[in-house]
Amino acid sequence: MNWLLLRSGRAILTLLLLLTFTFFTLAASGDPALQKFSPDVDLATIAAFREKWGLNEPIWKQFLIYLERLAHFDFGMSYRTGRPALEVVLDRVPVTLSLAIPSIVLSIVIGIPLGFYAAMNKGRLADRITILVAVMGLAIPPFLLGIFLMYVFSIWLGWLPPSGYVNWTSYIMPVASISAVYAAIFARFTRSAMVEVMSHPMIETAKASGLATGLVQRVHVLPNVLLPLVTITALEFGNVVTFAAVIENLFSWPGAGTLLIEAVAGRDYAVVEAVLLLTGSTMILANFLTDLSYGLIDPRIRDYRRAYRRSPDQLPSPEGAA
Amino acid sequence: MSKGVKRRTLLRALAASTMMAASFSLGALDAAAQSTTAGGRNLTIAVQQIPDNHDPVSENTNVNLRVMYSLYDTLVKVDFRNGNKLVPGLATEWKVIDAKTVEFKLRPNVVFHNGDTFDAKDVVATFSPVRLGLDKTVPVESRPFLSGIDRVEVVDNMTVRFQMKTGDAIILSRFAYYPSQIISATALKEAKSYQDFTAMDAGTGPYSLVSHEVGKDVVLKKFDKYWGNPKAAADTVTFTAVPELATRVAGLLSGQFDIITEIGTDEVAQIEANSATGVAGGPVANIRGLFYDCISSPISDPRIRRALNFSIDRETLVLTLYNGRVGIPHDWQMASFGDLYLADRPAAEYNPEKARALLKEAGYNGEEIVYRTLPTYYAKQLETAQILQSMWKAVGFNIKLEVKENWDQATKDTPDRAIIDSSFTGYYSDPLGQFWRRFGPESSYTKQGWWTISPEMQKLGDELTTSTDIKRRREVFGKMLDEFEQDPHGGMLHDLAQFMGVRKDRIELKPLPSEYLDLTTEGVSFK
Numbered sequence: 067m068n069w070l071l072l073r074s075g076r077a078i079l080t081l082l083l084l085l086t087f088t089f090f091t092l093a094a095s096g097d098p099a100l101q102k103f104s105p106d107v108d109l110a111t112i113a114a115f116r117e118k119w120g121l122n123e124p125i126w127k128q129f130l131i132y133l134e135r136l137a138h139f140d141f142g143m144s145y146r147t148g149r150p151a152l153e154v155v156l157d158r159v160p161v162t163l164s165l166a167i168p169s170i171v172l173s174i175v176i177g178i179p180l181g182f183y184a185a186m187n188k189g190r191l192a193d194r195i196t197i198l199v200a201v202m203g204l205a206i207p208p209f210l211l212g213i214f215l216m217y218v219f220s221i222w223l224g225w226l227p228p229s230g231y232v233n234w235t236s237y238i239m240p241v242a243s244i245s246a247v248y249a250a251i252f253a254r255f256t257r258s259a260m261v262e263v264m265s266h267p268m269i270e271t272a273k274a275s276g277l278a279t280g281l282v283q284r285v286h287v288l289p290n291v292l293l294p295l296v297t298i299t300a301l302e303f304g305n306v307v308t309f310a311a312v313i314e315n316l317f318s319w320p321g322a323g324t325l326l327i328e329a330v331a332g333r334d335y336a337v338v339e340a341v342l343l344l345t346g347s348t349m350i351l352a353n354f355l356t357d358l359s360y361g362l363i364d365p366r367i368r369d370y371r372r373a374y375r376r377s378p379d380q381l382p383s384p385e386g387a388a
Numbered sequence: 389m390s391k392g393v394k395r396r397t398l399l400r401a402l403a404a405s406t407m408m409a410a411s412f413s414l415g416a417l418d419a420a421a422q423s424t425t426a427g428g429r430n431l432t433i434a435v436q437q438i439p440d441n442h443d444p445v446s447e448n449t450n451v452n453l454r455v456m457y458s459l460y461d462t463l464v465k466v467d468f469r470n471g472n473k474l475v476p477g478l479a480t481e482w483k484v485i486d487a488k489t490v491e492f493k494l495r496p497n498v499v500f501h502n503g504d505t506f507d508a509k510d511v512v513a514t515f516s517p518v519r520l521g522l523d524k525t526v527p528v529e530s531r532p533f534l535s536g537i538d539r540v541e542v543v544d545n546m547t548v549r550f551q552m553k554t555g556d557a558i559i560l561s562r563f564a565y566y567p568s569q570i571i572s573a574t575a576l577k578e579a580k581s582y583q584d585f586t587a588m589d590a591g592t593g594p595y596s597l598v599s600h601e602v603g604k605d606v607v608l609k610k611f612d613k614y615w616g617n618p619k620a621a622a623d624t625v626t627f628t629a630v631p632e633l634a635t636r637v638a639g640l641l642s643g644q645f646d647i648i649t650e651i652g653t654d655e656v657a658q659i660e661a662n663s664a665t666g667v668a669g670g671p672v673a674n675i676r677g678l679f680y681d682c683i684s685s686p687i688s689d690p691r692i693r694r695a696l697n698f699s700i701d702r703e704t705l706v707l708t709l710y711n712g713r714v715g716i717p718h719d720w721q722m723a724s725f726g727d728l729y730l731a732d733r734p735a736a737e738y739n740p741e742k743a744r745a746l747l748k749e750a751g752y753n754g755e756e757i758v759y760r761t762l763p764t765y766y767a768k769q770l771e772t773a774q775i776l777q778s779m780w781k782a783v784g785f786n787i788k789l790e791v792k793e794n795w796d797q798a799t800k801d802t803p804d805r806a807i808i809d810s811s812f813t814g815y816y817s818d819p820l821g822q823f824w825r826r827f828g829p830e831s832s833y834t835k836q837g838w839w840t841i842s843p844e845m846q847k848l849g850d851e852l853t854t855s856t857d858i859k860r861r862r863e864v865f866g867k868m869l870d871e872f873e874q875d876p877h878g879g880m881l882h883d884l885a886q887f888m889g890v891r892k893d894r895i896e897l898k899p900l901p902s903e904y905l906d907l908t909t910e911g912v913s914f915k
Contacts, residue, residue, distance in 0.1 A: 095793065095794075095796075095797065096793065096794045096796045096797060097796040099527075100794065100795050100796040100799075101794055101795075101796070102527075103447075103448070103527070103529060104448045104449055104529065107448070107529055107832060108521065108529065108531040108532050108830075108832055109832055109835050109836070110521055110524075110531055111521060111527045111528060111529055111531065112527070113524070114521070114523075114524050114525060114526060114527035114528075115527035117524060117525055118525050118526070118527060146440045146602070147440055147441075147602050148581075148583035148584075148586075154602075158603075213634055216634065216635065216638045217638070220638045220639075220641070220642040220644075221638050221641045221642055224642050224643070227639075227642070227644050228635050228638040228639050228642060228644065229434065229628070229630050229635050229636075229638070229639045229644055229645075230628060230630075232644070315631055315632060316632050316634075316635060317635065318434075318628070318629065318630040318631065318632070318635055320601070320603050320604035320629070324603065324631070325603060327631075328603055331794070333794075
């Protein structure tokens with residue numbers, strides 16, 4: 067219970083810091099009124115805009131008003147559209163998910179077996195080639211890969227539509243651009259985790275006791291690799307929005323990423339805050355679920371937590387247990 | 389429950405939720421999928437941005453003007469293809485009673501997209517206080533254009549009379565150009581708030597609004613009950629937001645789009661190399677230039693500002709950046725001014741020797757002059773700024789180039805503010821819609837203290853505004869340009885152009901020399 071309270075308190079503080087930092091940074095770097103209208107707008111129009119949206123109040127007061135509304139689950143209104151900010155953001159989330167989820171799934175499907183294969187062939191040519199490909203995947207920025215794919219498959223071959231959603235083929239280039247990075251991350255991470263586990267004495271013991279290699283891998287190696295993999299998956303899922311912003315913009319997918327870019331440029335505070343609040347909450351929730359899943363995946367952690375609940379003062383560290 | 393079952397359950401739950409989320413997302417996208425498919429008499433136009441709303445007075449951007457031309461009509465129309473001649477629109481005839489009064493006979497049997505029939509009440513609603521910026525809680529952009537209107541009188545159901553506050557030399561043009569697009573009174577009345585009204589289709593234009601998803605697309609369809617000629621060329625038009633230029637070009641070349649907007653000169657060769665695609669467009673009624681902070685800044689001495697202008701080699705600039713596709717105006721004017729165009733006025737002089745002499749005379753000792761620019765608001769903006777910096781440096785200026793994110797940062801009033809980028813749209817075919825709108829007393833820059841207007845210039849400006857004697861107005865405008873040359877509040881660079889990529893295997897596009905996009909049969913024809 068204490069653990070849950072501590073985690074919740076930390077999550078709220080994180081979100082509050084995120085909101086505060088974003089709000090004041092945006093306010094200090096541009097007036098929403100001057101982003102909304104043309105550069106030669108009449109001063110009376112600017113004054114009316116400020117009046118309408120309460121921008122004449124001191125910035126700290128605007129922030130307090132925003133927080134007060136947020137406490138009542140009112141995310142504010144979009145300056146651009148006059149619609150509730152949360153509604154504007156939620157309209158765009160499905161598009162982002164439709165890119166992020168297949169990208170993550172594809173990255174896992176490609177990256178983990180690749181890392182596994184490299185680890186199994188540690189030091190050989192196959193390992194070096196795999197690592198080289200993974201490094202390239204990490205090094206090439208997704209937007210550059212996206213432009214390259216666009217030139218090959220849209221302009222040169224004319225096979226794939228470069229912009230928006232036309233049919234299922236529209237997914238291929240954006241998902242490939244995002245997945246290239248994540249598959250590389252998963253491959254490298256899986257490889258290093260596998261190599262570490264395989265150097266553990268228990269593996270030698272298992273092999274010495276005559277167990278088949280496949281059985282050793284399935285029973286002893288994979289469960290131990292799963293824990294760090296779940297952690298990295300949760301972390302990277304939160305990061306996907308960052309990549310989605312670039313890729314959505316490049317391939318003209320009207321998702322939360324492009325909305326964030328538009329809202330930051332237009333200083334549409336409420337929308338920016340709503341996107342970041344949702345993104346931040348997703349990351350916090352993902353981390354929280356990851357922590358919970360540790361108990362399911364690793365019996366040692368589950369046993370440790372049970373023991374902790376019984377007598378918190380007489381325990382070795384969980385690392386010791388591992 | 390065993391450990392193995394728990395793991396399997398976890399994995400199954402994860403797989404199920406993934407599939408659910410993916411199918412939900414696909415469903416959301418499916419509904420909009422058709423809008424980006426080209427074909428038939430349907431046009432797909434990739435634009436860098438779509439408007440946030442459809443109310444002409446709420447947003448004055450090229451993004452909005454492009455769509456507005458298809459949705460709305462004005463009382464008087466501008467025949468852009470015929471020397472900007474003013475011709476009947478929603479008014480069949482008019483009478484300029486004096487410089488302060490004009491009366492319009494309204495066109496009968498005109499139907500709005502919402503089914504209303506057009507009459508005097510719609511004209512009254514169009515020019516109602518809330519749309520003229522008189523409601524302090526409703527921000528609109530009409531004040532610089534329509535604040536001279538004193539009142540609208542309904543003579544009868546189909547006749548209206550406008551009374552201006554003072555004599556207005558361009559009284560008729562006020563009702564032909566932005567933002568005098570006529571709206572439906574019923575739409576304004578029925579909207580819950582003005583914000584709600586801005587999202588409505590309240591026009592009589594050749595196309596009506598089908599849907600609008602902010603940030604994604606605007607879909608229009610041919611309005612069968614359109615009163616005028618020419619009619620809509622396409623059955624449907626989709627303006628789809630494609631922020632990246634590379635994607636717009638790829639979409640054009642691969643056949644996904646029929647028209648793409650805002651292409652640069654770098655893309656022209658690539659588009660023209662493809663036999664199915666071509667480039668349309670050219671100069672629009674706009675001049676690309678600079679604003680100078682003339683008060684308490686390092687360039688407050690007019691001699692320094694004159695030296696800045698003498699140092700600009702405009703021919704090299706347009707040749708380098710635009711391959712000569714844009715022209716250099718003869719001072720702050722455009723040929724579309726018609727009777728007011730002073731054709732014999734020379735182009736701005738490039739004279740580095742004169743610039744050096746002026747700097748010496750002004751006692752300039754290499755003080756730092758800050759030039760704030762944005763990277764991409766205008767075509768080739770950063771490149772232009774860097775070239776200008778080099779040209780100024782060559783005659784002895786010490787220019788510090790600061791690249792800003794937005795206009796708020798660029799125009800921020802600090803002691804070092806000196807030069808910023810700007811453009812000068814010619815809203816009317818008259819200096820009042822361009823030169824005097826930007827440098828006169830109603831300009832937001834004048835009001836923000838970038839400069840003061842001399843009594844002589846003000847007197848000339850007043851005469852230009854109120855006189856209807858063409859000969860005298862020409863004389864006055866010439867004197868104003870002479871005066872401005874001696875004490876410049878800005879620098880003129882070149883004509884501003886807009887280029888579009890077109891699928892020439894499918895359509896022929898004849899763009900207007902304006903920021904409006906004509907999608908009637910006069911502007912577009914299918915092959």
